[in-house]
Amino acid sequence: xxxxxQDNPYLPIPMRVEEVKFESEDRSLKSLWLSFLAEGKREEFxxxxxxxxxLSIPGKGESPFGIASSPEEELIQITVNKAGSVTKAIHELxxxxxxxxxxxxxxxxxxxxxxxxxxxxxxxxFAFTTLASFTKHLLREWSDRVKNIDLVSxxxxxxxxxxxxxxxxxxxxxRLNLYLTVDREFPGWTxxxxxxxxxxxxxxxxxxxxxxxxCGPPIMIRLTIPKLLEQGIPxxxxxxxxxxxxxxxxxxxxxxxxxxxxxxxxGPIFNFAELENLPSEY
Amino acid sequence: MLYLKLxxxxxxxxxxxxxxxxxxxxxxxxxxxxxxxxxxLELPENLQFERCTHSAKELFLPPEETxxxxxxFSSAQKPLLDETKRLIIGLRPCDARALQVxxxxxxxxxxxxxxxxxxRENSLVLTxxxxxxxxxxxxxxxxxGPDLLNGADAIIYDxxxxxxVLAGNTxxxxxxxxxxxxxxxxxNETQVDRGAVxxxxxxxxPVKSPEEYFPLIFQDKLWEEIESACLGxxxxxxxxxxxxxxxxxxxxxxxxxxxxxxxxxxxFNMYTxxxxxxxxxxxxKERWRQRFMxxxxxxxxxxxxxxCTGCGRCLxxxxxxxxxxxxxxxxxxxxx
Amino acid sequence: xxxxxxxxxxxxxxxxxxxxxxxxxxxxxxxxxxxxLKPKAFFxxxxxxxxxxxxxxxxxxxxxxxxxxxxKIGILAPGCVSRSLVILINEGQxxxxxxxxxxxxxxxxxxxxxxxxxxxxxxxxxxxxxxxxESDNQILELPLEEYLCDCCLSCRYPSPVIYDYMIQGKSRExxxxxxxxxxxxxxxxxxxxxxxxxxxxxxxxxxxxxxxxACPMCYCESCFVESSEPRWLTAAPTIxxxxxxxxxRTYHLAGRCVECGACEQACPEGVDLMSLLAWAKQTxxxxxNYTPGLxxxxxxxxxxxxxxxxxxxxxxGLTEEKKCCT
Numbered sequence: 034x035x036x037x038x039q040d041n042p043y044l045p046i047p048m049r050v051e052e053v054k055f056e057s058e059d060r061s062l063k064s065l066w067l068s069f070l071a072e073g074k075r076e077e078f079x080x081x082x083x084x085x086x087x088l089s090i091p092g093k094g095e096s097p098f099g100i101a102s103s104p105e106e107e108l109i110q111i112t113v114n115k116a117g118s119v120t121k122a123i124h125e126l127x128x129x130x131x132x133x134x135x136x137x138x139x140x141x142x143x144x145x146x147x148x149x150x151x152x153x154x155x156x157x158x159f160a161f162t163t164l165a166s167f168t169k170h171l172l173r174e175w176s177d178r179v180k181n182i183d184l185v186s187x188x189x190x191x192x193x194x195x196x197x198x199x200x201x202x203x204x205x206x207x208r209l210n211l212y213l214t215v216d217r218e219f220p221g222w223t224x225x226x227x228x229x230x231x232x233x234x235x236x237x238x239x240x241x242x243x244x245x246x247x248c249g250p251p252i253m254i255r256l257t258i259p260k261l262l263e264q265g266i267p268x269x270x271x272x273x274x275x276x277x278x279x280x281x282x283x284x285x286x287x288x289x290x291x292x293x294x295x296x297x298x299x300g301p302i303f304n305f306a307e308l309e310n311l312p313s314e315y
Numbered sequence: 316m317l318y319l320k321l322x323x324x325x326x327x328x329x330x331x332x333x334x335x336x337x338x339x340x341x342x343x344x345x346x347x348x349x350x351x352x353x354x355x356l357e358l359p360e361n362l363q364f365e366r367c368t369h370s371a372k373e374l375f376l377p378p379e380e381t382x383x384x385x386x387x388f389s390s391a392q393k394p395l396l397d398e399t400k401r402l403i404i405g406l407r408p409c410d411a412r413a414l415q416v417x418x419x420x421x422x423x424x425x426x427x428x429x430x431x432x433x434x435r436e437n438s439l440v441l442t443x444x445x446x447x448x449x450x451x452x453x454x455x456x457x458x459x460g461p462d463l464l465n466g467a468d469a470i471i472y473d474x475x476x477x478x479x480v481l482a483g484n485t486x487x488x489x490x491x492x493x494x495x496x497x498x499x500x501x502x503n504e505t506q507v508d509r510g511a512v513x514x515x516x517x518x519x520x521p522v523k524s525p526e527e528y529f530p531l532i533f534q535d536k537l538w539e540e541i542e543s544a545c546l547g548x549x550x551x552x553x554x555x556x557x558x559x560x561x562x563x564x565x566x567x568x569x570x571x572x573x574x575x576x577x578x579x580x581x582x583f584n585m586y587t588x589x590x591x592x593x594x595x596x597x598x599x600k601e602r603w604r605q606r607f608m609x610x611x612x613x614x615x616x617x618x619x620x621x622x623c624t625g626c627g628r629c630l631x632x633x634x635x636x637x638x639x640x641x642x643x644x645x646x647x648x649x650x651x
Numbered sequence: 652x653x654x655x656x657x658x659x660x661x662x663x664x665x666x667x668x669x670x671x672x673x674x675x676x677x678x679x680x681x682x683x684x685x686x687x688l689k690p691k692a693f694f695x696x697x698x699x700x701x702x703x704x705x706x707x708x709x710x711x712x713x714x715x716x717x718x719x720x721x722x723k724i725g726i727l728a729p730g731c732v733s734r735s736l737v738i739l740i741n742e743g744q745x746x747x748x749x750x751x752x753x754x755x756x757x758x759x760x761x762x763x764x765x766x767x768x769x770x771x772x773x774x775x776x777x778x779x780x781x782x783x784x785e786s787d788n789q790i791l792e793l794p795l796e797e798y799l800c801d802c803c804l805s806c807r808y809p810s811p812v813i814y815d816y817m818i819q820g821k822s823r824e825x826x827x828x829x830x831x832x833x834x835x836x837x838x839x840x841x842x843x844x845x846x847x848x849x850x851x852x853x854x855x856x857x858x859x860x861x862x863x864x865a866c867p868m869c870y871c872e873s874c875f876v877e878s879s880e881p882r883w884l885t886a887a888p889t890i891x892x893x894x895x896x897x898x899x900r901t902y903h904l905a906g907r908c909v910e911c912g913a914c915e916q917a918c919p920e921g922v923d924l925m926s927l928l929a930w931a932k933q934t935x936x937x938x939x940n941y942t943p944g945l946x947x948x949x950x951x952x953x954x955x956x957x958x959x960x961x962x963x964x965x966x967x968g969l970t971e972e973k974k975c976c977t
Contacts, residue, residue, distance in 0.1 A: 041394060042426045043382045043563075043574075091385040092572045094565050094879075116590035118879040251593060278589050280563045283426040287560035288579070288586055290605075291595075292529065293613040298425060312533060314587075314595040314605070346767070346921060347855075378857065379887035450771040543692030546714065548861035550919045564886045577886040580859075585877055599718070631771065634865050634917035635690055635710060636683035 042283050045089040045133025046074060050126050051108055058192030061115050062159050063124050064101065066108040067134065080104055080137035081144070082167035083274065083302045086111065087282045089133030090126075094119040097279045097297070099163035100137065101196075103170035109134070112162050112195060138282045139301050142167050142246060142272060144175070150242050151181040153266075155257060157229045157249025158188060161195045163274055163301075164248050169199070172208060182209035183238055187229035187249075191215055191222050212236060230256040240265040248274045251315060258305060269306035275315050276301065291315055316464070317488040318499050318507045319480045323360050325494035326471075326478050331355050332490050336402035336439065339374065341367045350374055350403060362471055362478060364405030364443060370556030370628070371410045374401065375417060375434045382430070382563070382574045396433040404441040404471075409454050409624040411442045411467035413556030418466075419618035420559055439487060442467045447513050451627030453640055456520045459625055462512045463504055472510045479508050520640060521647035525616035528608060532646050541642065542600040544635040549580035551629035551637075557610070557622055560586075581605050607642060657818060661727070661753065662699045664816040668725040668751045669696040672815070677725035678712045680704055686774035686785075687763075690715060704818075706777035706795055709760050711735060711913040713867035716745060723749050729757030730822065731802070731911035733811035734944025735867040738907055741949060744870060747813075754814025756822035759795060759803035763916060766798060801829035801925060802912030812945055830910065830929040837926055849927075853893035855920045858886075862924055863900065865917035868907045875899060897927060905931040906953040909944050 052066040069075050080100060088111065089095045096119045102110035115124045126132065142163075152171070156164045168184065176182065184203070188194045194213065203211050214225035214232045225232055229249065245261050247254060254273055261271055277289040277296045284298035292311040294300065308315075321329070330338075341364045342351035349369040383394035414435075421431035445461035454461060464470050468484035469491075477496070481504060482488035492498055501507055523532075552558040562579035565572055579586060582602050588594045596602045614622030623639070630638045661679070668674045679702045680688035687707040692715070693699055704727055712726050713735035724745075728736060733752060739745045761782065763770050769791070775783035777795060784791045796804075803809075809822035837845055860876075863869040875883055876896060884895040908928045915924045935941055938961050941952035 040427075041383075041429050043430075044394065089574075091574070092565050092567045095563065114590075120590070121880075250591070276589065277595070278587050280561070284424050285421060285426065285428055285561075286563065286576075286579070287420075287581070287609075290609070290613065292608075293525075293616045310529075312529060312608075314601065379889065540691075542718065543715070544690045546710075546861070546864035546917070548864040548917065549859040550861045550917070553857050553859045554919060562886055566885045566887070575885070575887055577888070578857075583860075584872075630684070632919040634861055634913075636685060636687055637689065638684040641684055 042135070043281070045087070045095075045135050046078075047071070048109070048132050048134045050128055050130045050132065053127060056112055056195050056197075057159075058190075062112055062193070062195065063115070064110055064112045065123070065126065066102070066110050067132070068108055070131070075107065078109075078137065081141035082170050083141035083163050084137040084139045085163070085282075085301060086134050086136030086138060087279070088113075088123065089135070090119060090122045091133065093122040095133075095135075095280075096120060096123070097138070097282055099160075099166070099274065099301075101162040101165050103166045103173070105170065105173060112159060114159050135282060139297055140299065142302055144171075147244050148175075148178045150179060150244050150270075151239050152179055152183070153233075153236070153238050153243050153245040153261075154182070154184040155229060155233055155245060155247040155249070156184075156186045157253040157257075158193070159195055160248040160250065160274070160276070161186060162248075164246060165196055165199065167246065168203075168209075172203075172206065176208050180242070181239065183212070183236055184209055185212045185214065185229060185232055185236060187214040187216075187232065189216050191219050191224075210236075228256075229253055230260050233257050234260040234264070238264075243270065245271045246273075247271065267306075268309065269304050271305040272302055273305065273308070274301045275303060277315065316481060316483045316501060317485075317492070318501045319482065319488070319491050319495040320474065320477050320497045320508075321480065321491065321495050322477055323362060325496075326362070326480065326491070327355060327358060327360065329491045329494040330358075330402065330404075333400075333402050333439070336400040339401055339403045340405040341365050350406075358404065362405075362443060362473070363446075366407055366445075366449065367410065368628070369554065370413060370626070371403065371406055371440070372413065372417070372556050372559075374403065374438070375414065375431060376421075376559055376561070378578055380430055380576050382576060384571055384573045386571050394430075396429055398433055398437050401434075401438040402441070403438055404443075406440060406442045406467070407445055407626075408442055408461055408463045408465050408467070408470065409452065409459070409626045410556060411440060411465035411470075412454075412459060412463075412620075412624040413626070414440065415466045415620060416557040416614065416618075416622055416624070417559055419614065419620065423618065439469075439484065440467045441469045441471060441487075443471045444473065444509060445513060446473060446511065448515055449627060451631045452625060453517070453520070453627055454625035455515070456517050456640065457522060457621060457623065457625040458519065460512075462509045470504075472508065474508060474510045479510065481507055518644075520643045522611060522621065522643060523647055525612045528612040528646070533604070533608075537642070537645055538600045538604045541603050541637060542598060544637055545582070545599045545603050546635055547582050547584070547599050547602070548634065549578070549582055550632040550634065552580035552582060552606070553578055554628040554632045556624060556626060556628070581609070603637075607639070607646075611643065611646070657705075657755075657820060658703055660818050661704055662702050664753050664818065665693065665699045665702055665725065666696040667816070668753065669699075672725070672751045673723055674725040674751050675722040676719050677702070677727075678715055678719075679727045680708045680710070680712075685771070686776075692719070704755055706759060706761050706782055706799075707774050709763065709800070709913065709916040711865065711867050711911045713739060714865055714869075714913065716867070717870055723751070725751040725753060727755055728752045728811045728814065729755045729760075730806060730808040730810050730812065731757075731909045732867075733813050734808060734909040735911065737813060737944040737947055737949075738909070738951075739867065739870075740947050741951060742907075742954075747947060750815075752811065752814045752816075754811035754817040756811075756818065756820045757803070757806075757809045758821070758823045759799040759806070759809070760912070761795070761798045762800040762803075762912070764921060765800075800912040800916070801833065802910045802915075804829035805831065805910070805929075808945070813947065830925060831933070833923075833926045834930045834933060837930075849894065849897075850890050852922050853890045853897060855922050856888060856893040856897065857920055858888045858893065858896060859919065861917040861919060862914035862922075865913040866904070867911075867913075868904055868909075869900070875903075897922070897924070901927040901931050904928060906935040906939070906941060906951055907943055908932055
């Protein structure tokens, strides 16, 4: 068994894969649910929506993943896109396999700031993970402390939409307005059609007192933020989660920096006013 | 700190009390000078050492460091931290300064790097003041100097048949005191006899304050000019005493394996290449700019000291002969 | 060639290339802070006043071409660089029509390694068969021949094989066997001594990839060292890993290396790179009677097939004269 040395931030904590599930029809996206091998570790592992973990496959490497489960859930859920050698190995994992985890890393969505405001949650593609964690937590624990909740989630095709069970649940939840969109018309698709930035421009929200949380590929973020600004949401009320190639995840190896900030340590959640003062290297 | 005067013989005798330390000093092999193991008896009495072509980084952040071993998919062992006691003598003030920059990354900022800390805490660093400048070094142009303690455990000044030792480390100071001719408590280097400190006519490079670099200079076409010469190799980063960026990879050794960290460079394309294929620094323009900004803007902003020590190894090594001093000068006088 | 003369003609030809041929960028050299020349891209005819060429111009400018893909490019080319261009054309990396080559008859380039402690002196220029250094307030005049790269000493093609303009002057005459001599010396050692020699070289290597970046033939967007599946070598600079790096690069360059020596000049650690590359070149030359980079349209030896290629597998075998390794 691994001996997790908490004073050594490079050493992973051993985890068991409890459940796996493909999230997209082309099987490129797979969710894993993990439990801690050691007793009492789950209670010690306190995280907030927005944070990420580094998953280790010994012999293959490590990759950062946003935590898709919310803090009140027992198991830790991540959703992995098969893109390189490490994620390919992760896709080959099955129930019972042992992996390593380092975390929780990074900062989190500043929930305290959002009290009393409207929330506009925008997600594109498979970047939905931490926003799903945030939304689940919000709806279960503190939705009475915010006003309106609008959620836009877009994907290339209906089959690529993440967390379809969750989305079904939310369709019937009176507490939030759900807008699901795909890039083009599809047979059997009754939801919206259009790119996320265009859909965002059409959703009517009270832009006076709204915080926008937006996650997605860089191009989507670049095109959506102007739409939000046009409508009057101030820059410091737009929060985004950035992605970068990461290795140490703790601000030592140097590679994930944007100006003097590290995405792994000072992020991945940044507000747009902060980003404007940083080089646009993301 | 304590300033002591000793005869050379007595100084070396005082060092012998550190018998549980492995001694390292600069040693030449062909055209390279690096820190090599040596015994106290072999140390030259004149305490003159050549400047290392390779920096002290090798001993504190080695080119390959094992983070931990693992057995495939079932267990991992406790990593072995390097607790070798090292007495490193003969480095220069710029090398000590470089260690201060490395400290700011590995020992501060939330997480602590146990591997680096272990090496650092188990080492004594004794520098010698420079007697002359190299053709390529420029610490004085950055407002630093060849006679500064820079956080080393002690710096040794050449006073002819004696040495003057400014000791920042109290344990070391105590051991030297027994052998010293005279001692006194001082606050800084200017209060002590430093022997013949070299000086020269040098144009002070006007380094800007960190905030002034962005966004003004960031968009300038200076970076395109540098891009036209830069080949994108890692020579500057690997030889630089303050460049610490590293890569983490797993190595399989049959039924066991290890996770190692190795040197990396922001000049390589793969440094920030994402799995999707997107690269936030796609060309050498962005990458060279990053290296410069990191040393002259981000590190000073975060830690209050320049990320460059003025050692000049980069401009000596660069195959395209890019001179960082020229960039500093251009940037400093840039008004937009 | 004397100080000043070649410069004027270079600048004039450079201007012509911009104004008459419509190049968008000229790859040349300018003086660095140490007086040695450094590579520079010039984007306008007026910027050409700092354009220079002399015996300190050790960069192979063809290595900088990928930065300006798609543009019409002017480039200074002594013999080796022109051969690099031919190979790049033959390998489909650039189009001849988009190149304007200013040919330079080359007297050779100084090996910074041979300068030893003088390498940090200030370089004043080269003139006739000599060059001038300033060191500790003294001016030293040194003979070029003693400090030329082994590659230049052995060079059989100092004049460019393709060009659009040709600068006046005389290229170096009389190729020596400097590189062949290196290979012979190593081959005369016993097997154990040879292995030990290359292990020593591998020990020096820090895997900074300066050699790869300086080489015009290493233009792969993703080098084999970056492959994780399969992973050919680890990221650590150990002797076995470094040997994999050095030897594989040698094999990837067999039949493609023009022996310009830019890799050795770039290497900060003094690794002996040219012995391996010279050996590979000799081997290809003996097996296939082929020298790379001489003719546009020629088919590369290791990228084409001919019925009378030497054949080890089917017993076709090597004749005594074609055997190259002992």
